[in-house]
Structures are given as structure tokens and as C-alpha cells.
Amino acid sequence: MEVKEILFMNKGDGENSYVKSSGYMQKVAAATQPMVSGAVQSFFRENCSNPPLEVLNVADLGCSSGPNTFTVMSTVIESTVKSCSELGREIPEIQFYLNDLVGNDFNTLFKGLTVIEEIFKNVPWFAMGAPGSFHGRLFPRNSMHLVHSLYGVHWLSKVPKLTNEGGLPLNKGKIYISKTSPPGVREAYLSQFQEDFLLFLKCRSPEMVPDGRMVLIFHGRKSADPTLRESCYTWEILAETISYLVSQDDVQHCLLSPSNLSKMLLAKVQNQCISAFDSIVVACISRPKGEFESLSLNFLAIRE
Numbered sequence: 001m002e003v004k005e006i007l008f009m010n011k012g013d014g015e016n017s018y019v020k021s022s023g024y025m026q027k028v029a030a031a032t033q034p035m036v037s038g039a040v041q042s043f044f045r046e047n048c049s050n051p052p053l054e055v056l057n058v059a060d061l062g063c064s065s066g067p068n069t070f071t072v073m074s075t076v077i078e079s080t081v082k083s084c085s086e087l088g089r090e091i092p093e094i095q096f097y098l099n100d101l102v103g104n105d106f107n108t109l110f111k112g113l114t115v116i117e118e119i120f121k122n123v124p125w126f127a128m129g130a131p132g133s134f135h136g137r138l139f140p141r142n143s144m145h146l147v148h149s150l151y152g153v154h155w156l157s158k159v160p161k162l163t164n165e166g167g168l169p170l171n172k173g174k175i176y177i178s179k180t181s182p183p184g185v186r187e188a189y190l191s192q193f194q195e196d197f198l199l200f201l202k203c204r205s206p207e208m209v210p211d212g213r214m215v216l217i218f219h220g221r222k223s224a225d226p227t228l229r230e231s232c233y234t235w236e237i238l239a240e241t242i243s244y245l246v247s248q249d250d251v252q253h254c255l256l257s258p259s260n261l262s263k264m265l266l267a268k269v270q271n272q273c274i275s276a277f278d279s280i281v282v283a284c285i286s287r288p289k290g291e292f293e294s295l296s297l298n299f300l301a302i303r304e
């Protein structure tokens, strides 16, 4: 099963929703707005000898259900107004394409747009949903002036193949690269990322106008070693917790009551600050019948 068929962030605007638990991403969004603003300004500056632009097309890829996409929209509108005023040009109409996978809560996203409506009453902007995977084509040729993605592009399209030639699991007891993972595991993740990112770029390439801008913000690390704490700390904790539940024969109980897992995670991390897991899909195999079932398991945000 591919990620695009099952992935979504927690829906709605309740306590455990993505809207209420994306504080970490909000901080990243706030820190990266100067880059977004710089991209818009340089686009207008370098294209000021062309005929005035009537419509500026902007895409936010992997936008989820808010509120960070509203921060990006505000920055783009403000920077467009500022750039055009400085260059003595008419402000173009701004068309936003808000993209995420089909399971995304677009209704909550659209309801949240009232925030932008309130602030920018006198600027001609429009928004529409663009459902689908950014690992495929999303927009017509030669149409996008600015493509932005915050914390989306590092999501893989599928879990890499993690079995050896004999079909045995390579990464037993773990759910990501860890200190104990054999080299084949990190190679598999690297190769999946390379394949996905190349596809992402190949799909965007025809969609961008010449001299268009792309701002991609995604998870990275400073060290070449992917097993350091900065890269896999959260996944280690999650793997340990799941292993513990399995050893306690408590998996069924946990699946019936996802908050148990959140509480265990919360207890594990205690006072440490880590980013939130929004949802995890657990594939369960019913052994007697050999059937697959997928569940969406929701977590509480984990905060300091």
C-alpha cells in the first residue's frame, strides 16, 4: 500500500488535531518566512522588464489543514504588495493552490481561510485545493511562479523494501534507521528518498514558469551519520514503545485505545522537547485469515 493512499494529519480542530499540535512547524514557518519573502521580491525584481503579470500562481505543497499555510499565504501577499509598490507596478491577482494528499482535511483548511480574508480585504487573492501526490504532476505546464513546501518533501512515497534475499526482516524491532540497523537499512531509505525527490523535481520542472521560484523546507541533519539522536530520537522512542507493547501482548489494547500509546510516549520523553507525531498508520495482519487491515492511530502532540 502506498503512503499517498493512507496518509493524513489528524483532522478537525480538536485537541489532538494537526491544527492544534503543529507548534513545532509553526516555529519553522516563522523562521523561514524571510526566505519566502526574499523569493517573491527577487522574482518581481528580476522580471520587472517583462509585461506586467496579471496573475501570480503560487502552490503550497503538503499544506495539511493549517495554520502554517496561512502564514505562508500572508507572507506571499505582503511581499507581492511591497515589491509591486516599490517597482511601481500593478499588483497581480494572486492564485493559491493548496496541495495535499486526498485524505487531507481540506474542509478545515478552507474554513481557516477566513483569517486571510479578514487581513487582506483589499488584495485580489484566491485559493483552491489541489489534491494529489507531489510525486506526480499536479499543475499545467508553465503555470507556477512560486512553489513552496514546508515540512512535506521529506515524506517518502512508500516504506522502502527492508527484507533480505531470504525475505527476512532487515530491521527487526525498529521502525526507522537506528544504531543497530545494518547498512542495508540506511541504503534502502537513501535510495527511496533519492527516487522520490528526483521524481518530485521532474514533475515540478515543466510546471514552473521560466525564472519561477521554489522554496522547499524539509527535515535534514548536520551530521553524515543518520543514526545520531538529532535524526532518529523520536523513532527510537516510538519503536521502543511499540516493542514494549508487543512484549506485553498489549498491542490489541493499544490499537483500541490509541491514547495509551500517546501516554506511554509522553511518559518516556518526560521533560524533553520533541516534535509531534500527527498520525501513524498501523498495518495489522490477521494471522488466521492472512488479511491486511490498516488503521489510523492518532497521537497527542508531545511538547516540552
Ligand SMILES: C[S@@+](CC[C@H](N)C(=O)[O-])C[C@H]1O[C@@H](n2cnc3c(N)ncnc32)[C@H](O)[C@@H]1O
Pocket (backbone or CB within 6 Å): 004, 007, 008, 009, 022, 025, 029, 061, 062, 063, 064, 065, 066, 067, 068, 069, 099, 100, 101, 104, 132, 133, 134, 135, 149, 150, 151, 152, 153, 155, 156, 157
Ligand atoms: C508535517 S505536515 C506539514 C504540513 C504543513 N506544510 C505545515 O508546515 O504545517 C506534512 C504534510 O505533507 C503531506 N504529504 C506527504 N506526502 C505527500 C505527497 N506525496 N503529496 C502531497 N502531500 C504530501 C502530508 O499529508 C502532510 O499534510
